[in-house]
Amino acid sequence: MALKIMVVDDEKDVEMLFRQRFRREMRQGEIELLFAFSGEEALEVLAAQGKTDVVLVLSDINMPGMTGLELLRRIKSEPPPVPVCMMTAYGNDDYRQRAEEHQCDGYLTKPIDFRALKARIHELAGEAPING
Amino acid sequence: MRPFLDGFLAGLLVLCASTGMAASVYAQPLTTSEDGIFLSAAMLEMGQTVDLSTVPWRFHEGDNPAWADPVYNDSAWALINTDFPSDSLGGAWQGIGWFRLHLRVDSSLHNTLLGFYTYHAGASEIYLDGEKIGGFGEIGTSAETDQIYIPKGLPLTAHLDDSDAHVLAVRYTNRALSPRQRAFHALSRYEPTGFALVVGANTEMVHRYTFSKSQIYTDALLMGMLLLIAALHLLLYAFDRRDHTNLFFGLSMLCMSIGHFGAGHVFGYQFLLVDGALNETLLFDIGFHGFMFFLLLLLATVYSLYAPRLVRYVWIAGLVWLIVWGMLWNSLDRTTDVAQILILLLFLETIRVTAYAIYKRQEGGWMLGASVLITALAFLAFALGGTSATAYRGALTDTPRLVTQTGFWLIFLFVPLPLGMSVLLARRYTSRSQRLELELERVEELSAQTLAQEREKQALIASQNERLEAEVEARTAELRQSQQQLVHAEKMASLGALTAGIAHEIKNPLNFINNFAEVNEELADELQEALTNGESVEDIIADLKQNATVIAQHGKRADGIVKSMMAHAREGKGEREAVNLNALIDEHVELAYHGKRAQTPGFNVKIERDFDEGVGNVEVVPQDFGRVILNLVGNAFDAVMERAASENGTYEPVVHVVSCKQAGGVEIRVADNGPGMNAEVKTKVFEPFFTTKPTGTGTGLGLSLSYDIITQGHGGTLTVESKEGNGAAFVITLPHAVAPAR
Numbered sequence: 001m002a003l004k005i006m007v008v009d010d011e012k013d014v015e016m017l018f019r020q021r022f023r024r025e026m027r028q029g030e031i032e033l034l035f036a037f038s039g040e041e042a043l044e045v046l047a048a049q050g051k052t053d054v055v056l057v058l059s060d061i062n063m064p065g066m067t068g069l070e071l072l073r074r075i076k077s078e079p080p081p082v083p084v085c086m087m088t089a090y091g092n093d094d095y096r097q098r099a100e101e102h103q104c105d106g107y108l109t110k111p112i113d114f115r116a117l118k119a120r121i122h123e124l125a126g127e128a129p130i131n132g
Numbered sequence: 133m134r135p136f137l138d139g140f141l142a143g144l145l146v147l148c149a150s151t152g153m154a155a156s157v158y159a160q161p162l163t164t165s166e167d168g169i170f171l172s173a174a175m176l177e178m179g180q181t182v183d184l185s186t187v188p189w190r191f192h193e194g195d196n197p198a199w200a201d202p203v204y205n206d207s208a209w210a211l212i213n214t215d216f217p218s219d220s221l222g223g224a225w226q227g228i229g230w231f232r233l234h235l236r237v238d239s240s241l242h243n244t245l246l247g248f249y250t251y252h253a254g255a256s257e258i259y260l261d262g263e264k265i266g267g268f269g270e271i272g273t274s275a276e277t278d279q280i281y282i283p284k285g286l287p288l289t290a291h292l293d294d295s296d297a298h299v300l301a302v303r304y305t306n307r308a309l310s311p312r313q314r315a316f317h318a319l320s321r322y323e324p325t326g327f328a329l330v331v332g333a334n335t336e337m338v339h340r341y342t343f344s345k346s347q348i349y350t351d352a353l354l355m356g357m358l359l360l361i362a363a364l365h366l367l368l369y370a371f372d373r374r375d376h377t378n379l380f381f382g383l384s385m386l387c388m389s390i391g392h393f394g395a396g397h398v399f400g401y402q403f404l405l406v407d408g409a410l411n412e413t414l415l416f417d418i419g420f421h422g423f424m425f426f427l428l429l430l431l432a433t434v435y436s437l438y439a440p441r442l443v444r445y446v447w448i449a450g451l452v453w454l455i456v457w458g459m460l461w462n463s464l465d466r467t468t469d470v471a472q473i474l475i476l477l478l479f480l481e482t483i484r485v486t487a488y489a490i491y492k493r494q495e496g497g498w499m500l501g502a503s504v505l506i507t508a509l510a511f512l513a514f515a516l517g518g519t520s521a522t523a524y525r526g527a528l529t530d531t532p533r534l535v536t537q538t539g540f541w542l543i544f545l546f547v548p549l550p551l552g553m554s555v556l557l558a559r560r561y562t563s564r565s566q567r568l569e570l571e572l573e574r575v576e577e578l579s580a581q582t583l584a585q586e587r588e589k590q591a592l593i594a595s596q597n598e599r600l601e602a603e604v605e606a607r608t609a610e611l612r613q614s615q616q617q618l619v620h621a622e623k624m625a626s627l628g629a630l631t632a633g634i635a636h637e638i639k640n641p642l643n644f645i646n647n648f649a650e651v652n653e654e655l656a657d658e659l660q661e662a663l664t665n666g667e668s669v670e671d672i673i674a675d676l677k678q679n680a681t682v683i684a685q686h687g688k689r690a691d692g693i694v695k696s697m698m699a700h701a702r703e704g705k706g707e708r709e710a711v712n713l714n715a716l717i718d719e720h721v722e723l724a725y726h727g728k729r730a731q732t733p734g735f736n737v738k739i740e741r742d743f744d745e746g747v748g749n750v751e752v753v754p755q756d757f758g759r760v761i762l763n764l765v766g767n768a769f770d771a772v773m774e775r776a777a778s779e780n781g782t783y784e785p786v787v788h789v790v791s792c793k794q795a796g797g798v799e800i801r802v803a804d805n806g807p808g809m810n811a812e813v814k815t816k817v818f819e820p821f822f823t824t825k826p827t828g829t830g831t832g833l834g835l836s837l838s839y840d841i842i843t844q845g846h847g848g849t850l851t852v853e854s855k856e857g858n859g860a861a862f863v864i865t866l867p868h869a870v871a872p873a874r
Contacts, residue, residue, distance in 0.1 A: 013644055013682055020651040020675065062636060062729055069734065089639035090730060098733045110643035114650070 002032040003125050004049070008042040008059035008071060009035075009087070021114045031121070039066025043074060051082050055125050058108075058117075061088040061095060069095075072102045083124050087112060162187050167297065168234025171331070173241050181249075181332035181340070184300070185215040190232040195303070199230040200259040202299035206232045214302075215326045228271065228305045235298040242294040247287035247337025252304070252327030258288055259301040265290040271305045287337035302329065351392065354546055358389035361550050365557065376443075377436040377560075381553055384429030391422020392546070424453055424471060427478040433553065434482050434500065437560075438489040449474065483508060495563065496556035503552025510544040622833040623759070634723075636730045637693045641686035648679040648686075655679070696723070713750040714743040714791055717800065720761035721789055727762075728769045737772055737785045746793040750866060756845055760838040764802040764862045765789065767834065770825065771806025771860060778807075797848070797868045803861035810856045817852055842866075 007018050015035045025031040034049065036042035039059070043066075046054060057075060061068035072084050085106035086099045096107050106120055163170045164187050175182060190209035198204055214231055248258055248265070255269030266288040292298065304327060332340070365382030369375070432446040453474055460467040486504050489497035659672045696719065721739060729735050765787065772785030790801040809817065809824075816822045818839040823832035842850040847867055854860035 011640065013686070016678075016682065017644060017647050017651070020655075020679065021647060023651075062726075067734070067736065089636040089643065091635065091639075092730075094731075094733045110639045111646040112643055114647065 002029050003055045003121065004032050004034060004053045005056045005058065005121065006034040006036060006042060006045060006049075006054050007087075008037075008039065008057065008063075008068065010037055010060065010063045012037065014060075025118075038063055039068065039071035039074075042071055046075070046082070051078075051080055054082055056105075056121055057082055057084045058087045059084060061086055061090060061099075069098055069102060072099060072104055076103050085117075085120065164188070165236075167236050168299075170236045170238075171241060172238050173244070173333075176241070176246075176331070176333045176336065181330050181336065183328055183330050184233060185213060185326070185328035187233070188212060189214050189302075191229060193227075193229045195228040196230070199232065200264070200301045200303070201262045202297075204232075213326075215328050226306055228303065231302040231304060233300040233302075235300060236296055237292065237298065238296065239294075241292055244292050245334035246290050246292055247332050247334040248290065249287045249330045249332075249337055249340070250327050251330075254305045254327070256305070256327060257303040258290075258329070259299075259303070260290040261293075261298050262301075263290075267303075269305075271303065287334070287341055289334050289337075300329070302327070355389050355392055358385050358392065358546070358550060361554055362386040362389060364554070368557070368561070375436075377433055378557060380429050380433040380436050380443075381557060384426050384433055385550055387422050387429055388426035388546070388550070389422075391419050391424075391426050393418065393422070420471070421457075424475070425450065427475055427482075428453070430549070430553075431478050431482050431485075434485045434489075437496070437500075437556075438485050438492075438494055442485075449478070479508065496560055499552050499556045499559070503548040506544060506548040510548075618833055619837060622837060634693060634726070634730075637726055638690050641690040641693075644686040645683050645690070648683045652676055652679045652683075708751045708753050710749040710751050711754050713747050713752065713798065713800075714745070716752070716754060716758060717743070717761050717789060717791060720758045721765050723758075724762045724765040724769065728766065728773075732773065735769070735773060736776075737769060737787055740786060740788045742788065742790040744790075744792045747791045747798050748793075750798055752866070753841075753845060756841045760841050760850075760864065761800075761802070763834040763838050764864075767862075768802055768804035768806065768860075771804045771808075775806045794865075796865075798866045800864040800866075801861055802864075803859060805859040808854045808856045808858045808860050809852075814852055814854055818850070 007014060015033075018033055018035075019026070022031050022033060026033065034045055034054070036045050042057065042059065046057075057071075059068040059071050066074075068086055068088065072086065075082055075084050081103075083105040085108060086095075086104050087108045087110065088095060089110040091109050099107050105124065108117060108120075162182065169184075169187050171182065188211040190206040191212045192199065192206070192209045199206070209232065246260075250256060250258070250268050252268065255267065255271045257267035257271060258265050268288075306326075330337075362382045362385035365378040365385065367382075369378035369382060372378070428446055428450045431449075432443050435442045435446060453470075456470045457467055460470065483504055486497065486501045490501045491497075655672050655676050659669055659676070661667075662669045662672060718741065721741070725737070725739060728737075768787040772787060776783055776785050786805050788801070788803040790799075790803070792799045792801070813824060818835050820833055820836040822836075839850050842848045842864055849863075849865045851863050852860060853863065
């Protein structure tokens with residue numbers, strides 16, 4: 001069964017990047033990617049899809065409207081707990097601290113190291129890393 | 133008491149006598165017999181006369197022309213001296229009486245000319261051998277019609293024939309004289325009652341007359357000298373009216389001159405009484421007052437020199453004298469008594485003050501003392517000598533010498549004091565002018581010194597000014613430098629605020645660039661694999677292309693961000709260029725937003741942009757103007773965040789950025805719905821270093837610099853509208869035609 005991962009970012013190119021990066025995993029049916037371009041959309045998608053299916057939410061912080069941190073708070077505030085990884089260009093500790101306060105499950109800084117991301121996904125999915 | 137001035141003049145004569153020169157000449161003893169007196173040529177030699185008043189004459193009261201006849205028998209007549217005292221005839225005899233004297237001569241006097249001269253106060257007719265040879269004055273029918281004799285000194289001449297016996301008859305009128313007349317005649321060296329007939333060789337008498345007339349010149353000289361001195365000192369006073377000494381002394385000399393004129397027995401009667409222009413009474417008073425005021429004013433002068441505060445007492449004394457004189461008009465004796473006392477007091481006081489001046493070593497004290505002493509001695513000698521009848525009597529017989537001697541000795545009385553005083557005053561003025569000169573020199577010296585000091589002071593001030601200026605310049609330079617540093621710091625601070633945002637902005641494209649590049653690497657591998665396997669590669673190539681495009685796109689994006697950052701950080705060249713103002717504003721609002729977001733987690737604001745497309749291109753200095761927008765928007769963000777922090781969730785922070793084309797130019801408005809500001813903050817908001825932000829977070833220069841940029845750099849205005857608790861709006865206006873940058 002494919003692991004459902006939702007990516008939330010206001011930049012459209014992110015979708016293309018993720019599709020390409022996870023091209024192989026998607027082709028092999030290991031991972032299924034969902035995209036939302038704002039926090040609000042992400043919540044809608046989660047509600048529509050059912051939270052349990054989604055093993056990981058990857059969210060940008062700096063977005064118009066609902067910020068990534070708000071999204072994190074909202075997701076964490078309602079069970080079941082869905083792992084949320086922040087994925088941001090902000091390198092400063094303020095954001096990391098705030099994210100950790102809201103029980104984020106990871107804090108990735110852009111440019112994203114996909115190798116580390118993939119390892120994290122597998123870790124969260126309770127599986128051994130696929131490879132590389 | 134003898135009238136003082138009489139004594140004074142008699143004293144004058146005794147001074148002559150005391151020299152011993154006059155003493156030997158007048159005492160020609162006369163031999164008297166039954167036949168009368170004997171005269172010989174030897175007795176009437178040159179320089180000698182015979183005073184006939186020393187021998188007794190026959191006298192008969194009444195008037196009878198026959199009594200002139202030489203053959204008339206007068207043996208029954210009384211024998212008296214002609215210089216009888218006023219009351220010697222029982223005081224009852226008044227009017228006309230006859231005196232007869234028998235003369236015997238030897239052949240030496242046959243056919244010679246004799247001269248007669250008389251001193252008396254009445255009028256007389258002289259007869260020789262029954263023949264009238266002349267008279268002195270004119271005998272009238274009563275006291276009123278008498279013209280009493282005013283001595284002029286002209287002798288009568290008579291011819292002696294060759295007989296041995298002769299008779300002299302004098303018809304004399306004895307009238308009661310007023311005290312002043314008597315006093316005046318006393319001045320003419322004659323006892324007012326009785327007469328003295330002097331006989332001598334005619335040549336001798338004429339000679340004596342001529343000689344006595346020469347005293348006019350002595351008198352005139354003396355008067356002239358006194359007047360000259362008076363004029364000199366009055367002139368000196370006219371030149372310097374502050375010093376009254378010259379006035380007093382000048383007047384004193386004037387009074388002395390007048391007094392001398394009045395009492396001037398020769399001068400006065402020789403010329404002024406002839407025509408009856410003045411009578412002897414008036415002349416006497418003039419002399420009297422002249423001398424009195426001479427002494428008063430002399431004391432005033434001495435006071436003025438050495439005791440100025442006492443001067444007023446002199447005026448009191450003068451007033452007293454005038455009052456006394458008026459009151460005692462009819463009693464000359466008592467007047468003269470008072471005068472003597474007053475004169476004595478004045479003299480003593482003058483001596484006292486002079487002595488005091490000498491004691492105190494006052495200027496000119498010795499000079500005055502010496503002249504006062506000489507005058508006093510002369511005065512005293514004359515006054516005391518006045519009592520010597522012998523001297524007085526003797527003087528009458530030797531007029532020429534008397535006159536000469538008197539003229540000589542008068543100098544001792546009249547000259548030392550005026551001369552001494554004049555010299556004193558002159559010396560006083562000289563020393564004063566010397567002192568003034570010295571003082572002037574000192575003043576000049578001092579002023580030169582002051583000038584030099586002033587110059588020094590000015591030089592000092594100038595050098596201090598220079599130093600101050602240099603210091604001010606240095607400080608100004610320092611200030612300018614620190615200002616530049618501050619401006620730079622402000623720029624860096626705003627840059628710092630942007631850095632986070634910029635980093636964020638750059639990292640996003642970098643994320644794509646890095647990852648797509650890696651993807652492309654993988655795709656290249658796949659492409660090779662597919663080629664090896666003979667699979668279709670078109671999809672892979674399409675992906676590769678697409679990725680490359682994305683990489684390039686984000687590369688450009690990063691480049692743009694870096695460029696705009698550089699543009700911000702770069703020292704603005706200050707050159708204006710026409711730019712799309714809305715785009716510029718938008719860009720910087722965005723930069724500010726990202727910057728703030730990057731720095732502040734949870735920062736959220738609704739930015740409302742309301743751009744008027746009509747604004748179009750506007751000439752601005754892009755870097756500078758951009759900084760202003762960054763600053764204003766940044767402040768607006770801070771304001772709304774501040775309010776957000778203090779309020780609950782209901783508050784929605786909004787920043788409203790508006791551009792608007794207007795008639796005169798463009799208006800840009802950055803408004804927030806933050807807490808606003810109070811009036812005090814509002815007035816200070818554009819001041820340098822004023823900040824409401826916590827220490828260390830703001831430089832306090834942002835708005836101040838923005839203000840300068842807009843007003844000075846762009847010729848626009850930057851104003852603030854705000855109400856406390858009700859947001860704030862900063863309004864920029866830019867004119868269409870931007871003024872040239874400074």
